[in-house]
Amino acid sequence: MSIHTLHIEHVMLLAIYSLLTVANSLLYRNVKGIHWFSLYNVFALLGAIAVELRGQIPDFLSIVVGNLCVMTGYALLFFSLAALAERSIRQTYFQLLLLAAAVVTMMQWGYWHPETKTRLLAYSLILFLQQAHIAFFICFAHAGKLRRVGSAMAVMLAGLAAINVIRILGVSLHGAPSDYLQAGPFLAGIVVANTCLQCGAMVAYVWMTASLLRKELEHQALSDPLTGILNRRAIQKAAEREIALSRQRSLPLSVITVDLDSFKKINDSYGHHAGDATLIAVADCLQQAMRGTDLLARTGGDEFTILLPRTSLQSADEIAERLRSCVEALRVLHQDVETTITASFGLATLESSTLTWDHLINTSDKALYRAKRAGGNIALTTPDPSPTLLAG
Known part of the structure; x- marks a missing residue:
């Protein structure tokens, strides 16, 4: 199966999950940060569409804008988790710094001085840092509220980060194709694994928010609404x-x-x-x-x-x-x-x-x-x- 076909399937799956998550956010609009998660899905979908349309739309849109949409999506995912864990805005600074680096590198090697290998390495490195940061945040960064119910999502994000390490090693050793959509089985396998883990992360998020809502309802059922003590x-x-x-x-x-x-x-x-x-x-x-x-x-x-x-x-x-x-x-x-x-x-x-x-x-x-x-x-x-x- 060609990487082009795999990307079509990737886009279709993201479209379905985006509709589901937007509907979920409308249903549970009181959940903190859930609107950021909906935007994460939308940006991930836009990025996948831009990559799929490479050769049919200007390279600036397909390469620069498309890649930036994907990386912006992961920053939005972190914003969602930070809001859900009730962390301060300072927790987002690292993701914003990575986004700034993404803009510079994508413009440099995707538009001003096109260089596929360097751009793909920079893209993979930034995604690795974003995904590893999110997984670390769920597990360790004072987010105890998430740690108890977010283990599945942390595993998915850690898997996505590992895939980017593998892509960095593969591209460093064997180079990158001039036409990404005509890439061989190595990058095709990366697309398959990325699709599975990305969809898994979306499902894990919905499960995580449902678990938190259940815990909140259990807490409300056992506490006095006026004083906050037990009932x-x-x-x-x-x-x-x-x-x-x-x-x-x-x-x-x-x-x-x-x-x-x-x-x-x-x-x-x-x-x-x-x-x-x-x-x-x-x-x-x-x-x-x-x-x-x-x-x-x-x-x-x-x-x-x-x-x-x-x-x-x-x-x-x-x-x-x-x-x-x-x-x-x-x-x-x-x-x-x-x-x-x-x-x-x-x-x-x-x-x-x-x-x-x-x-x-x-x-x-x-x-x-x-x-x-x-x-x-x-x-x-x-x-x-x-x-x-x-x-x-």
């Missing part, structure tokens, strides 16, 4: 896992339920925006006073639940007092109005008689109700003849 469903799933672990390894496990005192008064006096600001401030306060292993969730309007893995009741007492003091010292400023808040705390610990999360949380709720009836701003343990009073 009731998330804390229950975590608790069931920790209870099983505690029973298996005979580890202590405690829970603290929190209810804000006189929260309704803030809403009635200053409005719901002030109430929301108070909830956010309290959530931040609790997170700062907690340990790194503890889990915090908003489980009601002004109710919070804290799961304390590997924590005895005595240690939970100490943590509850620290949390109570933090909330009591909190000053919430909203629209030039400063408000204060206190909270009541109920504590419970996993015992042999506690079979489920519901039982454990109900026990801590009973202690919380006693704390509320006692006037609030205190932390009480589970009901017993001599309850633990931490503060008054």
Whole structure:
């Protein structure tokens, strides 16, 4: 099969993938950087069309503009990934530098002083640097968000970079044909491999964005939209896992339920925006006073639940007092109005008689109700003849 025929197939595949990616970008327009990815596909298609029309359109369009379209496409692909990973604009400087080098080299050896071998070597080298940079960015360059789901795309880009190294070696040793579209099996093989990997990279990108969207939806399903902490469903799933672990390894496990005192008064006096600001401030306060292993969730309007893995009741007492003091010292400023808040705390610990999360949380709720009836701003343990009073 001639390289001319292979390029026709290359163009047709890129056209199909371009339509699919543009449709995908319209469907998921909220995904950061997805419009750059659509432009990458368009520029890759334009570059392939320009190469395919060599001899039928001016060489400047086919060689210089066509090659620059391909290299611009890879720069746009990097812009897309940088936006998706929420990296700063400085991350794109290297790609812009390579594009500037591409313009100079393509004009020099593709238009002013045509030299096929030198131009093909420069083209392959710049593409290698672009593709290797993108693969490196996905895997290593502080793009942890991409690393987990972008391995397939990184492999495709690394493969494309390797193909350009092979082309550099082949052209250096055997030279380049005067008419690229009449090239032999070596460059034809390069076209086949490039087509497969380029289409694979496009599919990998779509899969990667779908994975990120799924993770985002999972995060939204398990988090409270106002405070950003866990919600009731998330804390229950975590608790069931920790209870099983505690029973298996005979580890202590405690829970603290929190209810804000006189929260309704803030809403009635200053409005719901002030109430929301108070909830956010309290959530931040609790997170700062907690340990790194503890889990915090908003489980009601002004109710919070804290799961304390590997924590005895005595240690939970100490943590509850620290949390109570933090909330009591909190000053919430909203629209030039400063408000204060206190909270009541109920504590419970996993015992042999506690079979489920519901039982454990109900026990801590009973202690919380006693704390509320006692006037609030205190932390009480589970009901017993001599309850633990931490503060008054």
